[in-house]
Amino acid sequence: MTERPPEPILHVDLDAFYASVEVLKDPSLAGKPVMVGGTGSRGVVASASYEARKFGVRSAMPAVRARRLCPEGVFLPADFEAYRAHSNRFREVLLSYTPLVEPIALDEAFLDVAGATRLFGSPEEIGRRIRADVAREVGVTCSVGVAASKFVAKLASDECKPDGLLVVPAARVLDFLDPLPAGRLWGVGEKTGDLLGRLSIRTIGDLGRTPEPILERLLGEQSARHLFELSHGLDAREVVPYEPPRSVSHEETFDRDLDEDEDILREMLALSGRVAARLREDGYQARTVVLKARLANFTTLTRSRTLPDATDVGADLYHVVSELYRALPGERRRIRLLGVQATGLVAAGAEQLALLRGERWGDVERAVDRIERRFGRGAATPASLLRRGPRG
């Protein structure tokens, strides 16, 4: 058994992934500002090439704004089939080094390479090999962070983007974290960043020097504890290769708000069908159905119902969400977005087997009832009860 290296965690992140795939599909786009998403009237940018970022375009930016910043840019609709195909090749490369690969999205993953160093060299060496393999096999550059923990590895890959590699030695973690903006921590978004800013907490170092009770009052117990630990470089989360999904959903923002019940119900039927199809495809059934409705003024309502029996049937989902919709307050709502979510998932195989078993037992017991009514008690005994022998 070789010793576990001090920095065995890799975070690998493909650079400007969707935009890079679009350049592979059409090499004449190379060197141009390319943006994926934001082709509709209400879209946002999903991915921007580094040329586009020079204009200030960022992902999640409203398309209208991106167009203003970069009028000569190329805007393309997302082609998830192509992204998935390239993502599969990416994952193949990673899996050729270790089975301990945890995909985070199509374009990034964590690896624990502690068991791979004998075969392939140090974690840093493995990172270099992966970068070469990904460039060759996927045709896209990537960035690799190497560290003792997941979140430091992730920050390291962020720091060396694009097309880089950065090792943060375990002994240097606090020095590495100290000057970084607090917003870079996993779990600090816009709102939390604002809250922290009000206390003049701007860097991860500032956060680490703030007494925990103060953070607790600001953020609640769970988040405070979590951020306090991260800011001290503590992150014990392991690389987990597979976790079953907790929910399946589809939603759609309409180009123009809907206000006719007929249109709204038709969209809910379509969304229900897509969710149910996904459930069946992935082998799940859902116990809880959630309707999401975003109104013209952007307020978002959710309504849910938990069913006695799990389902993967579109008509069942539609039945529930249409009732939930009719029970919403007010009338003639203007609907910007509708979503249908299935949660409380159970594996369909297990559920159906249990059901089958239950029904079969139900049938057996009813048959036994009939026989005993005719021939007297003990005339029929299930085989499984006989197996121990008549004398017990």
Place this chain on the structure above:
DNA sequence: TCTGGGGTCCTAGGACCC
């Protein structure tokens, strides 16, 4: 600037049970 789509997790209150 006017805000996508697919997810995860947390909080908080109320129902219900022991």
Place this chain on the structure above:
DNA sequence: TCTGGGGTCCTAGGACCC
């Protein structure tokens, strides 16, 4: 006629991530 404490499930909303 005043009122415990803990656990679990359900629901609604919200922050956050890519």
